Amino acid sequence: MWLIGIIAILAVLYYFQDTIQKWLYCQKFRHIPGPPPDSFFNGHQLTLMAAKKANKFLDCFLTWREMYGDTFQFRIKTRPVIFTVDPEVLKLISQDVVSFTKVDHLPNRALFGQRITGTYSILTGGGQEWAIKRRIMSSFFAKQNMKVVFDKLTPLMSRLLETKLKPRAGAGNVLDIHEMFTIIFSALPGVLGMECAMGVDSPEEIGRRINIFLDVIPSQLGNLKKIFGAHVSKKKQETIDMVIEMRMMGKQMVDEKRxxxxxxxxxxxxxxxxWLISANDAAxxxxxxxxxxxxxVYLVMDNMSKQLGSLFIYLINYKDVFDKMVTELRDNPITDYKSLNKLKYTEMVLLESLRLAPVLLRGTRWLNKSIQAGKYWxxxxxxFQYSQYVLHRIEEYWPNPREFIPERFEKGIPNVESFTFFPFLAGxxxxxxxxxxxxxxxxxLSMLAINYDLTPVPTDVVPVIVQTMAVTRLKGGPMYKFDPRYKVKEQTPQVENEY
Structure with a gap:
C-alpha cells in the first residue's frame, strides 16, 4: 500500500514540475501580444477546432492579425507558436537558413505526406544533402531552360486534347474541371523522362491515385512502416499498396535510366x-x-490542377474577367515559346489566383536561436508559422483584398521586393x-479556350477551398459545360505509346 502512495506522490510531483516548466516557458513570450487562450492547458485548441469545422481556420488568423498586428503568438496546447505575416520577418525566414530550419520533430502531415515522399526528397529535405540536390536541380528548372520544356509539352497537349479531352467533352458534356486538370497534369512527368513511375499507362489512373493519396494523407498517423500489419481502413490499405507498387516501379525506372x-x-x-539521379548521387x-x-514530382504536379481548379471557382463569379481572358487566348494562339509573352492578361489572371488562392496556404519553420524578428525579441x-492566405488579404498591401482584380498586376508584381506576394515562397x-x-x-488555358466554350453549371455541392491544410485542397466541383468549337468526330482515333 505504501508503494502505491509513493508512486502517487511522485506522479503528483512530476505533474507539478512539468506544469511549472511549461508555465515558465510561456513566460518567455509574455511580451508578444496574442489572443487570450481558451485555457492554460488547451491553449487555442477549442477556438481553432471550431474554426476548422466552419472552414474558417485561416480567417481566424486573419482576424487575430487585425487585432494583434503582423506578428503575434498563439498556443498549441501549452506551447507558444509565433505567427507572422510581417514582410520583414518573412524575408528573414526565407533567407536565414541557419536560424530558421525545417520543422522535423513535429507531426508534418502537410507537405504531401512526408511518410510518402520521404525526408530527403527535393521538396521535404534539408541540410547539406538537400542543398547539393537543390543547386544541381536549379539548372533544369531555370528560366533559360524553359524553351526546352515548352517544346516537350507542346505535342503532349495536342495528344491530350485528342485522346483525353475531346472524348470526355463530347458535344456538350458537364465535367468536373478540377478532375480534368488532374488528368492533364498527371501526364506531364511522362514527357520529362519519368514514363513509368506510377506503374500504369493511363493519366486517368495516375490522377485517381494522386487524389487518393492526397485524400488519405491528412488522416495517416506515423509513417507507412509503422502501420504495416496494423488494422487500417480499406482506403488506407489501398494507398499503402499503391505506394509500394509505385516505389517498385520507380526502382525499375531508375535502374533502366542508369x-x-x-x-x-x-x-x-x-x-x-x-538530373534527379545525378543530383542524388552528388549528394x-x-x-x-x-x-x-x-x-x-508526381504529387507536386497536382498543384497546378488545384491552382487552376481554384481559379475556375473564382471565375464563376467574375464573368467579365473570364471573357476577357478567353478573348486574349483565342486572339493569341500559342505557336512558339515567345508567343507565351503575348498572354499578358492571362498571366495577370493567374497571378491574381495565386494571390487569392495560393497552393501553399501556410507554412512553418523552427527558430534555433534567439533573434530580433521585426519589433520583437x-x-x-x-x-514560427506564416500564411500566404492571410498575407495576401491584408488591405494595406492589397486594396479590396477579397475581390478578384487581375489589373492589380498590370505593371508586374507590386512590391515584389517587400515580401507581400509569397505564392512561390522566396530565398x-x-x-x-x-x-x-x-x-x-x-x-x-489556351487549349481549353481555343477548343471549347465553357459555362459554369450550378450544383448542389458548392465548391470551396479547404483552409485547414497547408496545401490547397478543393472540395466539390467546379462543374463546367464543355461546348466544342469544332465538329465532334464520330470516333476518336487511338494514339499508341502516348506517354
Whole structure:
C-alpha cells in the first residue's frame, strides 16, 4: 500500500514540475501580444477546432492579425507558436537558413505526406544533402531552360486534347474541371523522362491515385512502416499498396535510366529523371531517395490542377474577367515559346489566383536561436508559422483584398521586393518549378479556350477551398459545360505509346 502512495506522490510531483516548466516557458513570450487562450492547458485548441469545422481556420488568423498586428503568438496546447505575416520577418525566414530550419520533430502531415515522399526528397529535405540536390536541380528548372520544356509539352497537349479531352467533352458534356486538370497534369512527368513511375499507362489512373493519396494523407498517423500489419481502413490499405507498387516501379525506372546514362557525356536538358539521379548521387544519397523524388514530382504536379481548379471557382463569379481572358487566348494562339509573352492578361489572371488562392496556404519553420524578428525579441527553440492566405488579404498591401482584380498586376508584381506576394515562397526554399507551372497553366488555358466554350453549371455541392491544410485542397466541383468549337468526330482515333 505504501508503494502505491509513493508512486502517487511522485506522479503528483512530476505533474507539478512539468506544469511549472511549461508555465515558465510561456513566460518567455509574455511580451508578444496574442489572443487570450481558451485555457492554460488547451491553449487555442477549442477556438481553432471550431474554426476548422466552419472552414474558417485561416480567417481566424486573419482576424487575430487585425487585432494583434503582423506578428503575434498563439498556443498549441501549452506551447507558444509565433505567427507572422510581417514582410520583414518573412524575408528573414526565407533567407536565414541557419536560424530558421525545417520543422522535423513535429507531426508534418502537410507537405504531401512526408511518410510518402520521404525526408530527403527535393521538396521535404534539408541540410547539406538537400542543398547539393537543390543547386544541381536549379539548372533544369531555370528560366533559360524553359524553351526546352515548352517544346516537350507542346505535342503532349495536342495528344491530350485528342485522346483525353475531346472524348470526355463530347458535344456538350458537364465535367468536373478540377478532375480534368488532374488528368492533364498527371501526364506531364511522362514527357520529362519519368514514363513509368506510377506503374500504369493511363493519366486517368495516375490522377485517381494522386487524389487518393492526397485524400488519405491528412488522416495517416506515423509513417507507412509503422502501420504495416496494423488494422487500417480499406482506403488506407489501398494507398499503402499503391505506394509500394509505385516505389517498385520507380526502382525499375531508375535502374533502366542508369543504364542509359552510362553512355552519355552529359544529361539531356529535357530528362528530369536523369538530373534527379545525378543530383542524388552528388549528394551521396541512394536510389531510395531518388524514388522519394519521383513520388514528390508526381504529387507536386497536382498543384497546378488545384491552382487552376481554384481559379475556375473564382471565375464563376467574375464573368467579365473570364471573357476577357478567353478573348486574349483565342486572339493569341500559342505557336512558339515567345508567343507565351503575348498572354499578358492571362498571366495577370493567374497571378491574381495565386494571390487569392495560393497552393501553399501556410507554412512553418523552427527558430534555433534567439533573434530580433521585426519589433520583437523572439526566444530560440520555438516554432514560427506564416500564411500566404492571410498575407495576401491584408488591405494595406492589397486594396479590396477579397475581390478578384487581375489589373492589380498590370505593371508586374507590386512590391515584389517587400515580401507581400509569397505564392512561390522566396530565398533558398523558393519553388523550383514555378516557371514550369506558369508555362503549363498558360498552355492548358489556351487549349481549353481555343477548343471549347465553357459555362459554369450550378450544383448542389458548392465548391470551396479547404483552409485547414497547408496545401490547397478543393472540395466539390467546379462543374463546367464543355461546348466544342469544332465538329465532334464520330470516333476518336487511338494514339499508341502516348506517354
Amino acid at each position: 543504364k542509359d546514362m552510362e553512355c552519355w557525356d552529359k544529361n539531356p536538358d529535357d530528362d528530369l529523371l536523369a 551521396g544519397l541512394g536510389d531510395e531517395e531518388i524514388i522519394d523524388d519521383i513520388m514528390t 523572439i526566444p530560440g527553440d520555438c516554432q 533558398p526554399r523558393a519553388c523550383l518549378g514555378k516557371h514550369v507551372a506558369m508555362i503549363a497553366m498558360k498552355m492548358t
